[in-house]
Each structure stands twice: as structure tokens, then as C-alpha cells.
Amino acid sequence: MRSDYPWTASPFIVSAPMAKIAMPKLAVAVSKAGGIGFIAAGYHSDHLEDLLEEAENLLEGDEGTPPTVERCTTETPNPKFVPVGVGFITWSASLEKTLPTFTRYCPAAVWLFAPPKDFRDLIPWANKIREATAGRTKIWVQVGGVADAAKVVETIHPDVIVVQGLDAGGHSLARGASIVPLVPEIRDKLLELCPTPERRPDILAAGGISDCRGVAAAMALGAQGCVLGTRFLASPEAMIARGYQRALLDACDGGVSTVRTSIYDKVRDIHGWPEAYDGRGLKNKTFSDHVGGLSEVRNRELYREELNRGDEGYGPDGRLTTYAGTGVGLIRDVAPAGDIVKSLRDGARRILRGEYRTKL
Amino acid sequence: MRSDYPWTASPFIVSAPMAKIAMPKLAVAVSKAGGIGFIAAGYHSDHLEDLLEEAENLLEGDEGTPPTVERCTTETPNPKFVPVGVGFITWSASLEKTLPTFTRYCPAAVWLFAPPKDFRDLIPWANKIREATAGRTKIWVQVGGVADAAKVVETIHPDVIVVQGLDAGGHSLARGASIVPLVPEIRDKLLELCPTPERRPDILAAGGISDCRGVAAAMALGAQGCVLGTRFLASPEAMIARGYQRALLDACDGGVSTVRTSIYDKVRDIHGWPEAYDGRGLKNKTFSDHVGGLSEVRNRELYREELNRGDEGYGPDGRLTTYAGTGVGLIRDVAPAGDIVKSLRDGARRILRGEYRTKL
Known part of the structure; x- marks a missing residue:
């Protein structure tokens, strides 16, 4: 090489x-x-x-x-x-x-x-x-x-x-x-x-x-x-x-704290990924509400509102997409x-x- | 050690x-x-x-x-x-x-x-x-x-x-x-x-x-x-x-040819695994029919019938449970x-x- x-x-x-x-x-x-x-x-x-x-x-x-x-x-x-x-x-x-x-x-x-x-x-x-x-x-x-x-x-x-x-x-x-x-x-x-x-x-x-x-x-x-x-x-x-970075540093046990899902795309209006793909990110409110049955439309609305919180919108209690791999706990x-x-x-x-x- | x-x-x-x-x-x-x-x-x-x-x-x-x-x-x-x-x-x-x-x-x-x-x-x-x-x-x-x-x-x-x-x-x-x-x-x-x-x-x-x-x-x-x-x-x-072993040798690309599921337990009447667990095995008819909507009861019946096929019941077109990890393609x-x-x-x-x- x-x-x-x-x-x-x-x-x-x-x-x-x-x-x-x-x-x-x-x-x-x-x-x-x-x-x-x-x-x-x-x-x-x-x-x-x-x-x-x-x-x-x-x-x-x-x-x-x-x-x-x-x-x-x-x-x-x-x-x-x-x-x-x-x-x-x-x-x-x-x-x-x-x-x-x-x-x-x-x-x-x-x-x-x-x-x-x-x-x-x-x-x-x-x-x-x-x-x-x-x-x-x-x-x-x-x-x-x-x-x-x-x-x-x-x-x-x-x-x-x-x-x-x-x-x-x-x-x-x-x-x-x-x-x-x-x-x-x-x-x-x-x-x-x-x-x-x-x-x-x-x-x-x-x-x-x-x-x-x-x-x-x-x-x-x-x-x-x-x-x-x-x-x-x-x-x-x-x-x-900075909120994204802080969420990464706070996270550990990446097999537990991250998840593969397509909801993190959907709430950001990203469409068109071929069916075989999804994304892995830190679990947060967007995901837990999605699993809990919240509609995509409402989840997207809440995502947009969350954007106003800036750095505060990241982390387990936030809603903003925080893509990360399972190795996040080593960072x-x-x-x-x-x-x-x-x-x-x-x-x-x-x-x-x-x-x-x-x-x- | x-x-x-x-x-x-x-x-x-x-x-x-x-x-x-x-x-x-x-x-x-x-x-x-x-x-x-x-x-x-x-x-x-x-x-x-x-x-x-x-x-x-x-x-x-x-x-x-x-x-x-x-x-x-x-x-x-x-x-x-x-x-x-x-x-x-x-x-x-x-x-x-x-x-x-x-x-x-x-x-x-x-x-x-x-x-x-x-x-x-x-x-x-x-x-x-x-x-x-x-x-x-x-x-x-x-x-x-x-x-x-x-x-x-x-x-x-x-x-x-x-x-x-x-x-x-x-x-x-x-x-x-x-x-x-x-x-x-x-x-x-x-x-x-x-x-x-x-x-x-x-x-x-x-x-x-x-x-x-x-x-x-x-x-x-x-x-x-x-x-x-x-x-x-x-x-x-x-x-x-021997049918199980042959299916292992035939399999490759374990991320594609195996799957995590609980259906392979259910068709064998194994119940009681704590919720967090399932099993990884080679994909076969039991799994594809399960994904296709076949009832568990019928899937179990077909499994029992398949047992009569012995070694022939294994492989992608068989129904018998063939637990294997993603490293199966290296074997x-x-x-x-x-x-x-x-x-x-x-x-x-x-x-x-x-x-x-x-x-x-």
C-alpha cells in the first residue's frame, strides 16, 4: 500500500x-x-x-x-x-x-x-x-x-x-x-x-x-x-x-448504549438509503419513544424542537442523532x-x- | 492462568x-x-x-x-x-x-x-x-x-x-x-x-x-x-x-448465512430463556417461513416431520436447527x-x- x-x-x-x-x-x-x-x-x-x-x-x-x-x-x-x-x-x-x-x-x-x-x-x-x-x-x-x-x-x-x-x-x-x-x-x-x-x-x-x-x-x-x-x-x-462530543465521552458499554436503527435518519428527513442499511447511534429519547410507539411524524416534530436546545439536545435524555460505534466506551x-x-x-x-x- | x-x-x-x-x-x-x-x-x-x-x-x-x-x-x-x-x-x-x-x-x-x-x-x-x-x-x-x-x-x-x-x-x-x-x-x-x-x-x-x-x-x-x-x-x-456438520462446511459468509432469532428454540419446544437472549444459527426454512408469517404451531409441526429426514433435514433448504457463529465460513x-x-x-x-x- x-x-x-x-x-x-x-x-x-x-x-x-x-x-x-x-x-x-x-x-x-x-x-x-x-x-x-x-x-x-x-x-x-x-x-x-x-x-x-x-x-x-x-x-x-x-x-x-x-x-x-x-x-x-x-x-x-x-x-x-x-x-x-x-x-x-x-x-x-x-x-x-x-x-x-x-x-x-x-x-x-x-x-x-x-x-x-x-x-x-x-x-x-x-x-x-x-x-x-x-x-x-x-x-x-x-x-x-x-x-x-x-x-x-x-x-x-x-x-x-x-x-x-x-x-x-x-x-x-x-x-x-x-x-x-x-x-x-x-x-x-x-x-x-x-x-x-x-x-x-x-x-x-x-x-x-x-x-x-x-x-x-x-x-x-x-x-x-x-x-x-x-x-x-x-x-x-x-x-x-460540543454536545455530541460530550455525549461520546460520557458513553460506555457500546454494545448496550448504542443501537442500530433507521429512526435517526427518519427524524432528520433523510430518505433513500437502500433497504439493507441502517445506522448505529447512541440510544436516546428519539429511539426510546420510537420503540414506545411514538409516530414518526411526532418524533420528527420533537426532533426539530430539540434542535433549539443546541448542545443540550444530545445525550441519553436528548433527541439529537449521535451516531457512534460500539467502541465508544474506549474513547x-x-x-x-x-x-x-x-x-x-x-x-x-x-x-x-x-x-x-x-x-x- | x-x-x-x-x-x-x-x-x-x-x-x-x-x-x-x-x-x-x-x-x-x-x-x-x-x-x-x-x-x-x-x-x-x-x-x-x-x-x-x-x-x-x-x-x-x-x-x-x-x-x-x-x-x-x-x-x-x-x-x-x-x-x-x-x-x-x-x-x-x-x-x-x-x-x-x-x-x-x-x-x-x-x-x-x-x-x-x-x-x-x-x-x-x-x-x-x-x-x-x-x-x-x-x-x-x-x-x-x-x-x-x-x-x-x-x-x-x-x-x-x-x-x-x-x-x-x-x-x-x-x-x-x-x-x-x-x-x-x-x-x-x-x-x-x-x-x-x-x-x-x-x-x-x-x-x-x-x-x-x-x-x-x-x-x-x-x-x-x-x-x-x-x-x-x-x-x-x-x-x-453428520447433516449438521455438512451444513457447517457448506456455509460461508457467516454474517449473511446466519441469523440471531428465537424461532430455532421455539420449534423445538425450548422455552424459558431470559428475554435478553436468543440464538444464532444458519438460516434455513424454519427461519424463512417464520419471517414469511408461518405460525409457530405449524412451524413446530413441520420441524417434527423434518426430524424424520435425518441428515437431509439440515442445510438452507432443511428445517433442523443448526446453531453456528459468524465464523462458520472459515471452517x-x-x-x-x-x-x-x-x-x-x-x-x-x-x-x-x-x-x-x-x-x-
């Missing part, structure tokens, strides 16, 4: 493209620390060009910054290379609208998530982005199952497969397994489908990982690195309400994103080198 | 007490290979004495057998020590009925699962078994959450906490997290509650682990070893129908239980020593 992202170090630490939250500041901080930061293009991609411009400005003139020197080899005038990734919710986002931005900015990677119907819907995304950037923007595809991974590899030939387990916060498949069985089974499948190492996609594990122990575990399972979302929500670089401080990257990487290395290990 | 189970080696490999399936042959094979095998006393415990007698016979006169020499220090005449564990479904099993068996056979460990209402229900189990065996039978308690683990540690002072994630096959909490966040968060909680290492319970991880990569991951997360159920179903020592052969133990242990050691590891 490192040759595609020469500023990075192993294990690869990636910040997830969390809609509305993962903006250039967070992505750049993660890439600067030797990870790969993602900007969320999210449901729409109207401001993607501005976001990449902002990322470039944040990177420029700063010592110890990932190299932006290597340029795209397309014939477009003045192509750049921005060492961050961009994530799309593909059932909603527009490929055509964003293609010129790829040509102009050439982000390091594009992360394709949640096609409207079938993974084949992603073929044009992969082909046209490759074409627009002469292959410089690497294609990452997120999956949550083994058959899906095989389908993606056979049709899209991605550079990276993001394997998301059902511990993950925010949107993912409503049903499935954790990374514990998923990563090794997908790894075996890739060995079978792509016997040549050069053509084999790398695997990044996502879901439930909050500290260096999770990173080390993912490596032991066969991943080349990890994607973390919830952990980076607790960084000053995340675009996130006990707000830390700079770059420090998070380094501590995950250094800690995982220590574990894998045996320093923490039970004597065998 | 090793001082309590001197025949074992690290990482600790344990075969789960799977009701009706984990009988003396399997438990003894696992313990003989340096793991800890469990016999399922299950819902009732009528034949526990016979089972421990059988285990002892299997152990006796065999070279390279775990030591049974150290005897209980109770005053009961001729107390033995059987180097296997015994597992109870405590909402259903009777403590009083089985206590004399503990005094007589002194199994290495007792595994307490699913109290009727509260973990405090397990206090008499722990106290009386400790008393009956002068503390030689170690107390293991299974939990699926951080708060539960804290409660158990504070009230029961167990020797081992089995941390079961929601990838697990068979019965477990219907909702929760995988071992990825559970093991480290529970580990941190134990460090806080039991600052003295000697008084701190060991952690064994369960759920979704099928090969050495899962074992290594669990160690990286902070566990002292692993419990495997589904993997040992595919051993000749398991008391299991590709039936192997002797002792070989499974050794390959898990040796493989995990290799990974943890860095032989398989991506170059850091």
Missing part, C-alpha cells in the same frame, strides 16, 4: 468520511500524521471543489507535510495531487458532477459506499475516476460481507476493500458479522481470486476499533490497516457539536487527530512486536 | 460447553491437547456424574494425559480432579442436584451462563461450588457487556470472565457488541476494579473466532485466550449429526479436536511472534 500513499506508515490509519463531520481540517491532520484522511463528499458533492481547495491550502507551506509534488499525468492543465481521500454515498451522490473536480485535484483515493442497487452500479464510478486522474486516484470500495467483496473484486478491481463490521457507527449494513470473521474470510477469498499479490486489493478493517488494541487485532486478522470513525469524532478537527478524551493517528500506530506496533503480549 | 490449569499452554484454547454436543470425548480431546475442554451439563444436569466418570475413564491410562494426580483437599473420601470444565445454563439447571458431583469429581472449572434474572443469582453457585471443592473448581462466568462484567466481578469474584461477542453461535445476548470493543473495555474495567493482578479475573474471548487469526486478534485485544464453539462442531469428537474441514487446539495455538503464536505480520 505504501507506494500508492508514500507519506503513510504502517499500520495504515484512516479517518472515515463521516458525512458533514469529516471536513478538510480533519482529513489533512490525519494525512499529515502519516495516515490517510478522508473528506466526506457525502450525500451530495456540491462543494467538493472548495473542500479540496481548502485541503490544499491547509497543506501548503507547512513543514513536514505529505508530498503534493507528484502531479497527475493527465493532459488537464495544472493537475494537482491532494494526499487525502474523498468519500461518496453513491446512491445519492452524482458522479458526473464531480468528475471535473477529480481531474483538477486528483485526491489520493475515492471511497465508494452504498450503491443504489448493486455493486455493478459502481463500475462507471471506478472507470471514469480512473480515466479522469490517469489512475492516480485509487479506488476504495466498502463492503460488509464476503460475497459482496468477491463481487466487487471481480467487477471493479478496487485498490482497497474497506471491510466494515457491524460494530461500526453511522451507516452500514443492518445485519452482518464483525471484522473478527469478516477480515480473514475476505482475505482468503482475495487470495483465491487474485493469486498475484500486485493485483490483490488491500484490506482495511472498520467497525468497533477505538484504540491501538483494535488496530493490532485487525492486523492479526489479516488487514493492512484500519479505518476509525467514532474515535476521530473526539478530535478538535472534527466538525461536530475517554478529545485529542488532536494527528496525536490519535500516532498513538494508534505506535501502540499497535508495540503490541505486534510483543511488548504488551502475554508471555507465550 | 496456567497455574490453575497446569496442563495448558498459552494462548488458552477452550471448547465451549455446547448443549447436547460437547460431551466427554470432545472435552477430553481438547484438554489432552493442552486446552480446556468443557462438558455441557446444559439445561439439566441429570447425568453429570456419568459424564465426569466417562471423562475420567477416557483420561486414565493414557500417556501424555493432563495430570489428575492433584486431589481436592476436601474431606470427602476419594476426591478426584478432572481436568475438564462443566458448563451450566443456570436459569434452568439445578445447583443443589449437582453439588455432590462437584465434591466427588472436582472438575477444573464451572462455567455459569444465563442466570434467570440477575447475576446475583449466581452467588450461591459460586460460593457453594467453591465450598464443595475447596476452591479447586474455578468459577467462570460468561458476560456480553461491560456493566455486566463489572457487576459479576464485584459480586462473584470469578476466576475467569468469558466475554462473548455477538458473532457467537447458539445462545447469547440478542443485542451487543463484538469482542473487538468488548475485550479491551472490559479489560480496562478489570484493571480499575482489581488493581492487584492476583485478584484480577482472566479474560477469554468468544464469538466469531474460527482460526488462529481470530485467536491472535483476541490476544492483541487483551484476552488471555479464546473460547471456540462452532470450530469444534466440525470435529469427530462432537456429538453431532472448511472436519478435524480432530486435538489438532484444532494445536493449530489454533501454534498459528496464533506465529502471528504474535510476527512471522505472518505485514512488515512494520
Whole structure:
């Protein structure tokens, strides 16, 4: 992997493209620390060009910054290379609208998530982005199952497969397994489908990982690195309400304090997610009232009223959506994103080198 | 841990007490290979004495057998020590009925699962078994959450906490997290509650682990070893129908091919599980008909008819209950239980020593 992202170090630490939250500041901080930061293009991609411009400005003139020197080899005038990734919710986002931005900015990677119907819907995304950037923007595809991974590899030939387990916060498949069985089974499948190492996609594990122990575990399972979302929500670089961050720090026992549901979308008038998906968030009044039989219409009204409470609207007695993974209980401080990257990487290395290990 | 189970080696490999399936042959094979095998006393415990007698016979006169020499220090005449564990479904099993068996056979460990209402229900189990065996039978308690683990540690002072994630096959909490966040968060909680290492319970991880990569991951997360159920179903020592085993080998993509449900109990007239529990098994006709609206009464009738089909009644088009965890796709052969133990242990050691590891 490192040759595609020469500023990075192993294990690869990636910040997830969390809609509305993962903006250039967070992505750049993660890439600067030797990870790969993602900007969320999210449901729409109207401001993607501005976001990449902002990322470039944040990177420029700063010592110890990932190299932006290597340029795209397309014939477009003045192509750049921005060492961050961009994530799309593909059932909603527009490929055509964003293609010129790829040509102009050439982000390091594009992360394709949640096609409207079938993974084949992603073929044009992969082909046209490759074409627009002469292959410089690497294609990452997120999956949550083994058959899906095989389908993606056979049709899209991605550079990276993001394997998301059902511990993950925010949107993912409503049903499935954790990374514990998923990563090794997908790894075996890739060995079978792509016997040549050069053509084999790398695997990044996502879901439930909050500290260096999770990173080390993912490596032991066969991943080349990890994607973390919830952990980076607790960084000053995340675009996130203080009430949201406080609720994350207060939460523990994530298997109990979070839940997978679609009500957190519905109260915010977000519609259109393919049926197989829902989102994991901290349990709050929106959820308990929903379970208690409150109508969606009334729940939405109460949600809108709650918005006026600002930071007070978060937490178990609040109503505002607080997406978080089951690893939320391991997050006990707000830390700079770059420090998070380094501590995950250094800690995982220590574990894998045996320093923490039970004597065998 | 090793001082309590001197025949074992690290990482600790344990075969789960799977009701009706984990009988003396399997438990003894696992313990003989340096793991800890469990016999399922299950819902009732009528034949526990016979089972421990059988285990002892299997152990006796065999070279390279775990030591049974150290005897209980109770005053009961001729107390033995059987180097296997015994597992109870405590909402259903009777403590009083089985206590004399503990005094007589002194199994290495007792595994307490699913109290009727509260973990405090397990206090008499722990106290009386400790008393009956002068503390030689170690107390293991299974939990699926951080708060539960804290409660158990504070009230029961167990020797081992089995941390079961929601990838697990068979019965477990219907909702929760995988071992990825559970093991480290529970580990941190134990460090806080039991600052003295000697008084701190060991952690064994369960759920979704099928090969050495899962074992290594669990160690990286902070566990002292692993419990495997589904993997040992595919051993000749398991008391299991061939059709069941074949269905396991045929299954892959366990997050998709298995499901958590209570219908697999209901069609077999098993009632009484506390509300928080259900079971994970391979999807089959019983499940799809249930989702399709078939009445429980009719589903049960069809189940009974299906029993006549024997081995043919298993698989996606069958109706017979086939409990399995999400790691089922990693199981590709039936192997002797002792070989499974050794390959898990040796493989995990290799990974943890860095032989398989991506170059850091």
C-alpha cells in the first residue's frame, strides 16, 4: 500500500468520511500524521471543489507535510495531487458532477459506499475516476460481507476493500458479522481470486476499533490497516457539536448504549438509503419513544424542537442523532487527530512486536 | 492462568460447553491437547456424574494425559480432579442436584451462563461450588457487556470472565457488541476494579473466532485466550449429526448465512430463556417461513416431520436447527479436536511472534 500513499506508515490509519463531520481540517491532520484522511463528499458533492481547495491550502507551506509534488499525468492543465481521500454515498451522490473536480485535484483515493442497487452500479464510478486522474486516484470500495467483496473484486478491481463490521457507527449494513470473521474470510477469498499479490486489493478493517488494541487485532486478522470513525469524532478537527462530543465521552458499554436503527435518519428527513442499511447511534429519547410507539411524524416534530436546545439536545435524555460505534466506551478524551493517528500506530506496533503480549 | 490449569499452554484454547454436543470425548480431546475442554451439563444436569466418570475413564491410562494426580483437599473420601470444565445454563439447571458431583469429581472449572434474572443469582453457585471443592473448581462466568462484567466481578469474584461477542453461535445476548470493543473495555474495567493482578479475573474471548487469526486478534485485544464453539462442531469428537456438520462446511459468509432469532428454540419446544437472549444459527426454512408469517404451531409441526429426514433435514433448504457463529465460513474441514487446539495455538503464536505480520 505504501507506494500508492508514500507519506503513510504502517499500520495504515484512516479517518472515515463521516458525512458533514469529516471536513478538510480533519482529513489533512490525519494525512499529515502519516495516515490517510478522508473528506466526506457525502450525500451530495456540491462543494467538493472548495473542500479540496481548502485541503490544499491547509497543506501548503507547512513543514513536514505529505508530498503534493507528484502531479497527475493527465493532459488537464495544472493537475494537482491532494494526499487525502474523498468519500461518496453513491446512491445519492452524482458522479458526473464531480468528475471535473477529480481531474483538477486528483485526491489520493475515492471511497465508494452504498450503491443504489448493486455493486455493478459502481463500475462507471471506478472507470471514469480512473480515466479522469490517469489512475492516480485509487479506488476504495466498502463492503460488509464476503460475497459482496468477491463481487466487487471481480467487477471493479478496487485498490482497497474497506471491510466494515457491524460494530461500526453511522451507516452500514443492518445485519452482518464483525471484522473478527469478516477480515480473514475476505482475505482468503482475495487470495483465491487474485493469486498475484500486485493485483490483490488491500484490506482495511472498520467497525468497533477505538484504540491501538483494535488496530493490532485487525492486523492479526489479516488487514493492512484500519479505518476509525467514532474515535476521530473526539478530535478538535472534527466538525461536530460540543454536545455530541460530550455525549461520546460520557458513553460506555457500546454494545448496550448504542443501537442500530433507521429512526435517526427518519427524524432528520433523510430518505433513500437502500433497504439493507441502517445506522448505529447512541440510544436516546428519539429511539426510546420510537420503540414506545411514538409516530414518526411526532418524533420528527420533537426532533426539530430539540434542535433549539443546541448542545443540550444530545445525550441519553436528548433527541439529537449521535451516531457512534460500539467502541465508544474506549474513547475517554478529545485529542488532536494527528496525536490519535500516532498513538494508534505506535501502540499497535508495540503490541505486534510483543511488548504488551502475554508471555507465550 | 496456567497455574490453575497446569496442563495448558498459552494462548488458552477452550471448547465451549455446547448443549447436547460437547460431551466427554470432545472435552477430553481438547484438554489432552493442552486446552480446556468443557462438558455441557446444559439445561439439566441429570447425568453429570456419568459424564465426569466417562471423562475420567477416557483420561486414565493414557500417556501424555493432563495430570489428575492433584486431589481436592476436601474431606470427602476419594476426591478426584478432572481436568475438564462443566458448563451450566443456570436459569434452568439445578445447583443443589449437582453439588455432590462437584465434591466427588472436582472438575477444573464451572462455567455459569444465563442466570434467570440477575447475576446475583449466581452467588450461591459460586460460593457453594467453591465450598464443595475447596476452591479447586474455578468459577467462570460468561458476560456480553461491560456493566455486566463489572457487576459479576464485584459480586462473584470469578476466576475467569468469558466475554462473548455477538458473532457467537447458539445462545447469547440478542443485542451487543463484538469482542473487538468488548475485550479491551472490559479489560480496562478489570484493571480499575482489581488493581492487584492476583485478584484480577482472566479474560477469554468468544464469538466469531474460527482460526488462529481470530485467536491472535483476541490476544492483541487483551484476552488471555479464546473460547471456540462452532470450530469444534466440525470435529469427530462432537456429538453431532453428520447433516449438521455438512451444513457447517457448506456455509460461508457467516454474517449473511446466519441469523440471531428465537424461532430455532421455539420449534423445538425450548422455552424459558431470559428475554435478553436468543440464538444464532444458519438460516434455513424454519427461519424463512417464520419471517414469511408461518405460525409457530405449524412451524413446530413441520420441524417434527423434518426430524424424520435425518441428515437431509439440515442445510438452507432443511428445517433442523443448526446453531453456528459468524465464523462458520472459515471452517472448511472436519478435524480432530486435538489438532484444532494445536493449530489454533501454534498459528496464533506465529502471528504474535510476527512471522505472518505485514512488515512494520
